[in-house]
Amino acid sequence: MLNVLILGVGQCGNRILDAVNKEAMGGGGASKIAKYCLKPKFPSRVETVAINTAINDLKELRYTTAKDRLHVPNLHGMGANRNVGKQAFMDNRDSIMGEIEKRGDFDLAFVLTSTSGGTGSSFSPLLINELKRQYPNITVVTVAILPFREEGSIYLQNAAFSMRELMELDADGIILADNQYMKRFSGDIASAYDKINSTIAKRLLFLIESLDSEMLSVTDLGDFKTVMNGGLRIGTMGYYQADGKNNSVKDAIENSLKPNNLLYPANVADDAARAMVIIQGSKEHLDVDQITKEVEKITASAGHVFKGIVVKKGHPRVLSVFTLAAAPELESIYAQAARGMQDEKEKRSRARKQLDDAFAHIEDLEEIY
């Protein structure tokens, strides 16, 4: 059995973590009742910890137990200032790591974080670094959430620097999820957040279940680690669940890789470096020949594809995890972030010059009373 640690860092990470716990309760409205009478049904031994400097963000959580909420005291949050966040982490590193240590040893850790916020973007690189330092054998995968582009230059700036730090770590890859890309799930931002969080949570639980299941065709943590180490060590996930009208596993696999089913905009055929395709469903729907042919098609473009087949009652469900050899959207973000930073810098220079010019009017004067 896999020992999995899921850390939700910052407001965004906390909410995704809460969504994971909610899905583990069964999801939907029933989970509101289920949380009072049931324990979360995780496929493996899963420990969750929500870390935040803003206590109000922790209070908003509904499906994460209080003992799994770790408040890092830093007055009223980071104010999106990563430097403050880093300092806060360093100041509270021992308590944070001590809280993780209490939960035992783990094989796999997911760090759920926003790349743009204050706490998440500043804490996560340092936290991952600490995890890898204290638990050398642990596989640490970051689930990094890219911000809405219109959220502001600081968030973009944070995302840019945070992503860079995450990529420079000796971690085991990053799974990207782009809010801007997934905004299409819902019209308004509030419901989009919930949908995005739920989507990410379901895919993570599917992945954990698949890595810890007896499969018809085996994929395990090692395979997952290999996949995540491919390409830029940045990847994303695609997911598709067939309905009763079309139970073709071939179509399910293809659909799982289509852009509208991905967490991050990518072209699997062109950009995938390594991939893992996990197919789950009733045996009558799992045509191995079709699966093999379809996987071979992906392999032709992605280089190497691990396939896992889990026999479980229901329509075919497919989770595809792949790393990218190229991430053009990231470049776009960095460019946008750089522009934003440049604009900010220019605005600040202009403001400073205007202020200096204003001060120049009284430069040789004394106060007269």
Place this chain on the structure above:
Amino acid sequence: MKSGERREKSLKRTIDLQNRDMGKKLHLDILRLACLAILILLLSTAFIGAVQGADDDDDDDEVTYNDFTLGIGDRIDISNYRAELIEIQSVKDGIAVLQVSRTGGGLDEQRAFLENRANNFIGGAEKGGITLTVVDILDDESARVRIEYQESLGTPSRRASERPVSSGDKPALTVQKSFDKSEMSVGDEVKVTVTIMNMGTGKAQNIKLDDAPPLPEFSYVAGYPPKIKDTLDPGQSDSAVYMMNAIKESTIRVSAIQVSYTDSKDNVLLNSSEPFDIVINPKSVADLAIRMEVPGPLPLGGTGMANISIENVGKAPATRIEAKGDIKPPVGLEASGFERSFFEIPPGGEVNYSVMLSGKDSGNYTIHLKTTFDGGDGSAIREGSAEVVVLKREYKYEYLLLLIPIIIIAAWLYRRHREYKY
């Protein structure tokens, strides 16, 4: 001397008197017969003439009679005859004494009359004299006397006694026998009182009581046969008491007691009491009735009082009463104060006491009370019992059972809420 002999002697004496009178009469009769023979000759001559002379005189010779009730001293007068009741010698033997006289002489005789026996004077009524008969002796003071006479003598009339009523020579005893109770029970003692009183004017002598035979329904304890004085002066009384024990259940008629006595003339007189009935009931014994009032179901560990009443429903006092109780089954119900003793419970009386009961184990128990006593006819036993229930432990808060799951669920929900409350 027995009364019968006395009566015979009295009768004999009376007859001797008569015989003596009869002897005297015999001499007179001889003379009369001689005279009578002469007279017959004369009369026969006269008769022939008379028959030839006048028929009108036939009606005057017709004999008739009248009855009179005479008291002592009363008399009948007709023509120049006079008959006076002197005394009633014996009512029983039917002897009365009358004095018969004729004014102008020729007759002055006191004669004892036997009842219903005619006595002729001066030839009797057929011959122009009178015939007297005591037809009924009513009592020792009066008699009914018939006088027969020829109508030519006129009409007889009764004349009351001109003599003062004699007193002081006629005893009259009354006798009374009484029981001190008319209804009794076997074993009861009864006192019999015999009282004799001389209500007469003369002294009663040779008084004897005849209170026989003894009643078989009684055992005679003391004083029997009753003894009284031999003589009683007028107005005096005497009584005798004897004691008996009723020994047999019965309704019996107590026969009369008879007293016999003689007056100053040695007349034997008798009197007797009235018989009466008495009832002898079965022997009076005591009988105890036991009533036990037990408390309702006792709660486990609770206590209650059992009230016990012992009532004597018999007719004799119960003595030496011992009450003992036991409980079956012996374990589970405890009682204190069961055993009691009482010296006596009178008939209709009642004693009460209470017993403290304490329920230790649930179940049904029987309280059994056994009472021994002396009921007057030996030792007797009476028993009573009552049922006592000791309830199982009662849980009055069953409704809490409904609350328990609610509380558990609420506690569980609260705990879960606390788990998620930050």
